[in-house]
Amino acid sequence: MNLDFSIFSWGLVHDYILKGLYFSVTLTVLATLGGIFFGTLLALMRLSGKKWLDTPAAIYVNGMRSIPLVMVILWFFLIVPFIIGRPIGSEASAIITFIAFEAAYFSEIMRAGIQSIPRGQVFAGQALGMSYKQNMTLVILPQAFRNMLPVLLTQTIILFQDTSLVYAIGAYDMLKGFETAGKNFGRPVEMYLLAAVCYFVICFALSALVKRLHKKIAIIR
C-alpha cells in the first residue's frame, strides 16, 4: 500500500487537529498545576508525622498508583456525575480525573524533593523564629521545587502523552482529532502516522529542553 498524504492541508489541521491539540494542552496544563498543588498538600500530609494525616494520604497515593490510568478515567467518568448530581461532559471529567490522578504521582516527587533539603535548613528557619508554615513556604518548598523542577517537567511530558488515554471516554484530544480526520477522509493509516510524528516532535523537543535545564541546575549546585 502506498501512503497518500494529499488530504493533509491547513484546513484539515484547523478543522480537526487544533481543537484536539488545544484540549490536550489545556488538560496537561491544568493537570500539572492542580496536580502539583494537591500533590504538595499530600506530600506535606505524609511528612507531617501525624498518623491521622499520613495514613489517608498514603492510602490515596498508593491506591491511585496501583490502578491503571484508563480504569481511573472510567471510574471518574462514572462517579463524578453521581456525586455532583448532574451529568458532565467527558472533557470536564477528564480534567478532574487527571488532577486527582497526577496529584498522587506529583506528591511522591514533592516528598522526595522536600526530603532532599538538608535538615539544617529547617533548623535555621526555626532559629530565625519562623513558624512551621513560614518555614515551609519561605525556606523548604521553594528549594524543593527548584531541586525537583526537571523531574516535575519530565512528569509533565509523560502527562501530555497520557492525555491520549481520554480516548476511553471519547473526549476530543489531539489523537481523536487525527483519528476523526482519518475516518472522515478515508485515510486512517496516514493520520495515525502523522499523530505519532506530532507527539514525537512535541515530546522530543520538550525533553531536550528539560535536559538543558537539568544541566543548568546541576551547575548552580
Place this chain on the structure above:
Amino acid sequence: MLDNWDWQLFCRDTLDESVVFSSCFGQDGEVSYLDWLFTAWGWTVSVALSALVIALLVGSIIGVLRTLPDNKGLVRFGNAWVELFRNIPLLVQIFLWYHVLPALIPAFKQFPPFILVVLALGLFTSARIAEQVRAGIQALPKGQRYAGMALGFTTPQYYRYVILPMAYRIIIPPLTSESMNIFKNSAVAFAVSIPELTQYAMQVGEETAKPIQVYLAVTVLYVMSALVINRIMATIEKRTRVPGFVAAGVGGGH
C-alpha cells in the same frame, strides 16, 4: 445506582441475563460473567507477561549497546531507540502496530492482534528498561570494568561475568516498578480487539448497567496482579543481594 447491589450479576449467563448459575460458573458450555472475567484476566496476564519478556530482552540489549566503549554508532542507535519509543504515547504506538504496520508491510497482516499488542507494549517498555540497564551499568565503579579487562576478558566476557551480574542486582527495584507498570499499561490494549480486563469492564459495565460492581472486580484483579509481581520481585531481590552492596543506586537524600 447504589440502591441495588446486585452481586449476582457475575453469576448470570452472558447471553441470557435472566439465567443465574448456582455455582456462578457457567454449566453445559454456557458462559457466565464470572467465567468471562477470568478469561479477561487471563488475557491481561498473558499480554503483560509476554510483553515483559520482550521488554527485558530488548531492553537489556539496547541498554548494553548504550554503554559499549569505542563504538559511537551502536551507542547512537541505542539512544535513538530509547528516544523513539519514549516520546510517542503508548496508545498511539498500539495504533501504529495494529493499524499502520499491517497496512504498510503485508507480512504483518498475518500476525494475530495479540502478537501486535505484545510487541507494542514490549518495545515501549524496552526503552524504559534500556534506560535503567544503562543507569545500572554506569552506576558501577569504573574499576570493575578495568578489573575485567586486566584479567584478559574480551568485551563480551567482562560484560557477561563482571558488569551485568552486578548491574542487574542494582536495578531490581526500578525493574520491580516497571514490571508492575507493564500490568497497568496492558490496560491500553482496550483500544484494539484484545478481550482483556479493561475492555471487559467497558463492555460488561454497559451490558449489565452495573458498572460499579464490574469496575470494582476488575480493579481488584489489577491490584492483585501488581501485588503478586511485587512479591515475586521482592523475593528475587532478597535472593540475589550482593553482601556489602545494599541499596546502591537508591539515593537516600542527605
